[in-house]
Amino acid sequence: MDKLTFPIVLTLEEIGASGARRFISHVELPVEGTYTVGAATDDSVPVSVAGISRGHLILEASADAIVLRERDGGTTNGTFFNGERVTAAALVPGSEVVLANVVALSIRGAGQDTATKIQEQPKQERQESGSRPSSGSSISDYIIVRPGAEERARGGDEFPGGLFAGEIVSTAALRQHEAYAGEVDFLALGGGIGNFVWVDHLRVYGVPISNIRVIGIDRICYKNYERYCLNSQIPRHERLRSNAISVPDNVWGFPGYASRESFNALFRGGKGSAGAIFEVFGEPTLAQSYTPMAGEVFKSLDKEMARIGWFDMFINGRILSMRKTDDGRYAVAYRLTREAAAANNGQREQIVIGRYIHIGTGYPATRFVEDLQNFRSANPSHRDYVINAYDPHDAVYDAIGRSGKPVTVMIRGRGIVASRVHQRLVAEHDRRNANLRIIHLMRSEKPYGDGAKFRRAKRPVFNDVEIQPFNWPKACWGGSLRADIERMAPEERAETFEILGGTTTAERSDWTEMIERGTREGWYVKYYGSIERLVPDESGKANLEVRVKTRSATTEYREIHADYIIDCTGLIGDVTRSPFLKDLVETYHLPRNNAAPHGEPARLTGISVTPDFEILGLQNGHGHVYAAGQITGGGPYAAVDSFLGLQYSALRSVDHLHTVRAPFVSSFGPLKSFGQWVRWCQGVAP
Amino acid sequence: MTPTLLGRWQTRLLLFLVLGLPLTFLYAWIYAGFDVFDIDTNFFLVLVVLFVVGFILDPVYIWLQGFRWDHDWPFAFQFFFSFIEFGIVLALIYFDVLWFLPSFLLSDFDGFLVILGHFLTVFIPSFLALLGFIQIFLVRWRFKAAELGRL
Numbered sequence: 069m070d071k072l073t074f075p076i077v078l079t080l081e082e083i084g085a086s087g088a089r090r091f092i093s094h095v096e097l098p099v100e101g102t103y104t105v106g107a108a109t110d111d112s113v114p115v116s117v118a119g120i121s122r123g124h125l126i127l128e129a130s131a132d133a134i135v136l137r138e139r140d141g142g143t144t145n146g147t148f149f150n151g152e153r154v155t156a157a158a159l160v161p162g163s164e165v166v167l168a169n170v171v172a173l174s175i176r177g178a179g180q181d182t183a184t185k186i187q188e189q190p191k192q193e194r195q196e197s198g199s200r201p202s203s204g205s206s207i208s209d210y211i212i213v214r215p216g217a218e219e220r221a222r223g224g225d226e227f228p229g230g231l232f233a234g235e236i237v238s239t240a241a242l243r244q245h246e247a248y249a250g251e252v253d254f255l256a257l258g259g260g261i262g263n264f265v266w267v268d269h270l271r272v273y274g275v276p277i278s279n280i281r282v283i284g285i286d287r288i289c290y291k292n293y294e295r296y297c298l299n300s301q302i303p304r305h306e307r308l309r310s311n312a313i314s315v316p317d318n319v320w321g322f323p324g325y326a327s328r329e330s331f332n333a334l335f336r337g338g339k340g341s342a343g344a345i346f347e348v349f350g351e352p353t354l355a356q357s358y359t360p361m362a363g364e365v366f367k368s369l370d371k372e373m374a375r376i377g378w379f380d381m382f383i384n385g386r387i388l389s390m391r392k393t394d395d396g397r398y399a400v401a402y403r404l405t406r407e408a409a410a411a412n413n414g415q416r417e418q419i420v421i422g423r424y425i426h427i428g429t430g431y432p433a434t435r436f437v438e439d440l441q442n443f444r445s446a447n448p449s450h451r452d453y454v455i456n457a458y459d460p461h462d463a464v465y466d467a468i469g470r471s472g473k474p475v476t477v478m479i480r481g482r483g484i485v486a487s488r489v490h491q492r493l494v495a496e497h498d499r500r501n502a503n504l505r506i507i508h509l510m511r512s513e514k515p516y517g518d519g520a521k522f523r524r525a526k527r528p529v530f531n532d533v534e535i536q537p538f539n540w541p542k543a544c545w546g547g548s549l550r551a552d553i554e555r556m557a558p559e560e561r562a563e564t565f566e567i568l569g570g571t572t573t574a575e576r577s578d579w580t581e582m583i584e585r586g587t588r589e590g591w592y593v594k595y596y597g598s599i600e601r602l603v604p605d606e607s608g609k610a611n612l613e614v615r616v617k618t619r620s621a622t623t624e625y626r627e628i629h630a631d632y633i634i635d636c637t638g639l640i641g642d643v644t645r646s647p648f649l650k651d652l653v654e655t656y657h658l659p660r661n662n663a664a665p666h667g668e669p670a671r672l673t674g675i676s677v678t679p680d681f682e683i684l685g686l687q688n689g690h691g692h693v694y695a696a697g698q699i700t701g702g703g704p705y706a707a708v709d710s711f712l713g714l715q716y717s718a719l720r721s722v723d724h725l726h727t728v729r730a731p732f733v734s735s736f737g738p739l740k741s742f743g744q745w746v747r748w749c750q751g752v753a754p
Numbered sequence: 755m756t757p758t759l760l761g762r763w764q765t766r767l768l769l770f771l772v773l774g775l776p777l778t779f780l781y782a783w784i785y786a787g788f789d790v791f792d793i794d795t796n797f798f799l800v801l802v803v804l805f806v807v808g809f810i811l812d813p814v815y816i817w818l819q820g821f822r823w824d825h826d827w828p829f830a831f832q833f834f835f836s837f838i839e840f841g842i843v844l845a846l847i848y849f850d851v852l853w854f855l856p857s858f859l860l861s862d863f864d865g866f867l868v869i870l871g872h873f874l875t876v877f878i879p880s881f882l883a884l885l886g887f888i889q890i891f892l893v894r895w896r897f898k899a900a901e902l903g904r905l
Contacts, residue, residue, distance in 0.1 A: 313886070313896065321896055322886030349829045524820040536823065543825030546897035547756025716897050720905055723894075738891040745890045 071131045072161075072175075074099055078134075081172045082117055089172065092117075097134075099438065101445040103127045105173070106139075112448050119145050119168040133158040134175060136165055145169065227417045228389060228401035235655055237391045237399050239421065247401070247417040252281045253731055255400060255422030257387050259284010260292055262428030262696040264369070264378065265316050265714045269722040271376040271754045272319050272744045275732040281420065283383045283402050290369050292430060296639075297362055299460050301488040304363030305339075309484050309538060309574055312348045312358045314712035316365070317372035320745055321715070324348070325360035328368075340364070356576060357537040365711075375753060384408040385418065387429070387648050391655075396689020397423045424730055426721065427683075427695040428714075431639055432646035440635055443602045450604045453611040457485045457636040464632055465492055469500035476610055476629060478507045480599070481636035482533045483571040487579050489634050494582040497591060506586060507628060508594045512619050520567050527572070531583050532594065536572035544568065544706040545713065554679050554704045559666040565706060566665060571638075595626065605629055641698045643675055649699060658685040661702030673702030680724035681705075681717045692728060694721040755884065756826045761900030762812040765888070768902065769880045770805050781875045785868065797872055799855055800843065804873070807846075808839050832884065840873050 080092040095113050097103060103112040106124040115124075121143055128135040138147055138155045145168030149157040159165055164174040231237065231245065242248055254270055256263035259282050267280055286292060302308060312324035323331075330345040332338030340361065341347075347358040373379065385402040393399050401419050409416040436444075436456050444451045455461045468475045477493055479486055490506065497504040510532055519527035519534045528535045543549040549568070553561060573579075586592025597618035605613040610629035618624045643649045643660070652658060652675075659676040677683055677700045686693035696717040698709040707713040725733045734740055744754060757765065778801045779793070786792040815835065819827055844866075850857045859865050889896050894905050 320886075320889045320893055322889045324886065327886075349833070351828060351830075352824075353828055354830050519823075522823075525823045525825065527823045541824045541826075543756040543899075545756070547825050547899050548758045549756075549825055550897065551758070551899060719894065719897065723904060736893060741893050742891050 072129075072133070074129075074131075076129060076134065076175060078113075079174050080113075080115065081174075083166070083170055083172055092171070097127070097129045097445075099442055099445070100130050101128075101442050103129065103445055104139075104448050105167070112445055115167075115171055117170050119170045121145075124167060125173075127159075133160055135159075143168065227403065228419065231419075232389050232391050232399075232401060235392060236394055239393045239395045239397070239399075242393070242399055242419055242421065245419060247415070247419045249418040249420045251397075251421040253279040253422065254281070254424045254426075255398070255420065256280070256282040256426045256428065257284075257390070257400065258428040258430060259286060259289060259382065260428055260430045260697075261289050261316055261369075261711070262430065262714050262717075263426060264289035264373070266426045266428065266694070266696060266718040266721065267378070267381065268317070268372060268376055269319055269718040270725075270733070272748075273722055273726070273732070273736050274734045274740075274754075277377040277380050279732060280381045281383055281422070282378070282381050283385050283387055283400065283420075285384070285386055285405070287379065287382055287384060288370075289373060289378065290366050294362070294366060296458060298462075299458050300485045301457075301492040302362050304361065304366065306362055306488075307359040308362050308365060310359055310365070310711050311538065312344075312360065314710065314715065315368070316711045316714060317368040318748060319715070319719075320741070320748075321712075322745075325364060325368075326358045329360070329364065352537055352575075357574065359574075371751070375748075375751060377753065383418075383420075385416075389648060389651055390425070392686070392688040392691070393421060397421050397691045398425050398686075398688065398693065400425070423691050424725060425686075425691075425693040427649075427693065427699065428697055429646060429648065429699060431641045431698055432643055432649060437635055437637055439599060439602065440633065447604055450611060453632050454602075455632060455634045457481075457489055457634055458639050461634070464634070465496055468493070468504055468632075469496040472501055472503065474503040474505065475501065475631050476505045476507060478509055478614065478628065478630040478633045479636060480509045480633060481571070481638065482508075482510045482573065483636060483638065484539075484573050485638075486636035487533075487573045487576075489636055491579060491582065494586065497586075504591065506592045507630060508592065509599070509616065510594065510596055511598060513596045520570060522564075522567050530575065530580070532596075534570065534572045535575045537574055538707075539569075539572065539710065540707045541568055545710070545716065550705065553706055558662060561704075562663050562702070563665045565663065565702065568706065595628075597626075600625060602633075641674075641701065643699050646699075649675070652686070656685050658683060661700075663702050674698065674700045674708070677703050679704045679720065681721045682724060690728070692725070692730075694724075696721070755829070755832065755900065756824070757816075757900035759812060759816045761898065762815065763809060764902045765884075765895075765900045766805065766808055766812070768888075769883060770801070773880050773883065774801050774805070774876050777876050777879065778872065781872050796855065796859060800847075800869060800872065801876065803846065803852065803855065804839060804843050804876075807842050811835070811839060829885065833881065836877055836881065840877070844869070 074097065076097045078095040078097065080095060081089045082092050083089055092115065104123050104126055105111060105113040105115060106122045107114065107116060107120045111123060123139045124143055125147060126137045126139060128137070136147070136157050136159055142155060146153045148154065148166040148169070157165060159175050161175050164172055166172050228247070254275060256267055263282055263284065267282060270280060312326035313321040315321055315324055326344040326348040329340040330342050333340050333342040344358055347355045351357040385404040385408060388401045388403060390398055390400045399419055399421050401417070404412060404416045404418060440454045443454055455464060468477065479489055493504065493506055514529050514532040514534065516529050519529045541549060544553065553564060556564060583592060595616055595618060597616045599614055600617040601615040603613050605611055607613070607629070611631045612633065614628045614630055614633070616626045616628055618626055643653065653660065660672040661674050661676050662670050663673045664671040675683060675695060677695055681694045681696060681700060683693045683695055696708065696714055700708050705713065705716065708717065722733060726735050747754060778797050782793045782797040783790060786794065815827065819825055844860065846852050847855045848857055848860050859869065892902065895902065898905055
């Protein structure tokens with residue numbers, strides 16, 4: 069028999085009284101392990117169909133087969149395999165098991181292309197619909213498609229289906245289609261901050277509102293960003309790891325957040341520090357690097373969204389797919405949100421044609437590190453104790469604070485998010501639960517003076533973490549390193565990124581203080597090593613038993629009883645996790661950047677773009693497609709994933725639009741620039 | 755700031771032409787009692803010497819910048835070294851190194867105050883320009899390592 073390859077995709081269908089089948093969802097089993105199918109929300113595959121009970125079925129997935137077992141004690145309504153009632157069976161491709169006569173579960177055959185039809189529902193939306201904020205995924209992490217009932221009825225999952233089957237679609241055919249919604253010059257896809265900054269540039273360069281459309285899920289451009297901030301413990305009054313002049317609401321970078329903060333504090337009695345401007349003057353030698361408050365950034369974006377007419381350009385919908393048209397443009401298929409469709413006679417599927425496209429779809433998905441994901445699959449009852457720092461997990465802090473009993477939390481990772489999570493835990497320790505113990509697990513020791521070296525410079529190290537004010541050395545944004553990296557060949561670039569990137573945190577005196585105090589008082593402990601084994605704690609001392617393999621002179625194993633693990637090792641952006649991008653990359657064979665240094669196996673990262681952020685493989689006659697943000701990572705510009713990086717990429721691509729003679733895009737010389745700046749100051753439309 | 759050598763030179767030249775010369779003229783004109791024909795050309799010579807000293811020191815700054823992990827040049831450094839440059843110019847005058855700028859310009863405290871006033875008249879607006887006003891006109895400057903032109 070053929071071996072199964074992971075991820076294994078299962079299909080769930082509901083069987084109606086008449087025997088008619090209705091598709092429920094595809095389920096992806098990412099790795100070998102034990103999964104449960106049942107009615108409870110903490111089952112790894114929750115199925116809400118009457119007749120299915122909690123923990124109904126246990127699936128043991130291995131490369132040989134998926135072995136099904138009914139839960140201990142059996143189920144009332146039974147499980148059927150090949151028509152016979154069974155309590156255990158092995159599922160192979162082509163076979164099917166029926167649960168309680170109402171749900172059929174089958175495995176997709178080997179070699180079947182599962183990728184093309186699968187639509188991933190972005191994690192954020194799943195989180196929002198959840199009622200269990202502690203785990204952040206009320207719907208299982210494994211379910212990869214859950215279309216709504218009315219979409220199922222219309223075969224909506226397939227849209228735009230055959231219409232977009234080829235590489236090129238005919239404009240004439242599109243105009244005949246019932247989903248045809250119109251044509252526009254400039255089309256921004258995603259609706260996030262990346263799109264916003266691009267549209268902001270277009271507007272100040274001279275493009276009128278009527279020539280621009282933006283498609284996105286959240287009307288507020290920073291909504292998704294703010295969610296990530298909140299999850300990783302940056303509420304509005306906390307400061308972001310960003311620069312004073314990284315101002316996504318202002319094309320010129322002036323006045324920056326520091327001068328605005330000082331001005332407001334001095335003359336308007338606003339929040340913040342009057343000395344902010346002196347921090348910028350003194351940073352980083354005389355003062356800590358200035359960073360703006362999240363809330364101030366969002367407020368400034370609110371103002372600029374209103375000023376440039378963002379809401380008049382905005383279409384509330386989800387982007388599905390894009391194709392080149394036969395007249396040198398692009399067709400974009402999208403599905404309106406329910407509310408937006410209500411104003412459109414209930415018609416949700418739409419196609420719009422544009423000539424200049426900007427893709428700013430952001431992080432395709434937050435991926436959970438494999439070992440913790442495995443634990444959660446194998447131990448559904450303990451899922452809530454193992455947390456990804458980017459998922460909502462405020463309930464955990466609340467539980468820790470309220471319990472008052474001894475609680476041990478393990479933080480894994482040493483980046484900026486680890487610092488934030490640590491800060492939040494210390495706040496709980498100080499305010500509500502003095503019995504909180506923090507164990508900080510880092511991969512290896514980082515002695516003082518052991519920081520990365522690049523040319524003549526060396527990165528400083530403090531408390532085992534490399535210190536850098538921002539996520540790249542400053543000169544990557546607009547200094548010598550920006551130009552150097554742009555000029556480098558791909559291999560050299562990969563090697564440089566390996567040195568300049570890496571995990572770093574910012575130097576903040578309050579963070580230093582909390583580490584020193586915690587160490588002195590004994591409630592903060594550091595370990596170097598990796599998790600060797602993670603199981604539910606049988607001894608009753610805590611929720612989890614962690615065996616850590618320490619890396620010192622000799623390898624040692626250490627058993628740690630922890631109540632929670634918060635993983636801060638990062639947000640993994642993989643463009644193929646976005647069905648929209650995956651389809652583009654595959655249809656047009658778009659090259660991707662490679663993060664692997666010379667001689668190592670390829671590690672593909674972002675979609676390859678020119679220094680003007682154009683995706684060359686998508687060029688179509690006079691049509692051009694640009695991208696921004698993390699999806700272009702590993703290319704000619706390092707700091708794509710930052711406010712200032714988004715400003716840079718917008719500037720480059722809109723300047724490029726001028727050179728290709730896009731309508732209304734001026735050259736934006738000194739006088740036009742000054743004139744527009746004055747309008748910005750006055751708060752009047754560009 | 756994260757300038758390159760070329761960026762430093764170009765920006766220095768830009769500030770010299772756009773702010774240095776007009777402000778020097780203004781200062782000298784006021785000093786001459788608003789009589790254009792009575793303007794002291796020594797002010798212009800001081801400005802040129804200041805420019806040349808800075809021009810020569812720029813490679814040194816770039817070399818130092820290379821030791822900084824961020825490859826940046828904080829505003830405080832810029833501020834501090836501007837006064838160093840001014841100090842060097844004063845020393846060149848005081849010790850009669852330059853035949854065209856005799857030391858009698860600094861023969862008394864008043865002479866020093868006049869030169870200091872000139873320096874501050876040029877330096878303060880130039881420094882503010884670096885803090886952000888250049889960007890209002892030249893939107894690409896901050897991404898081009900202080901070099902002029904398009905990206």
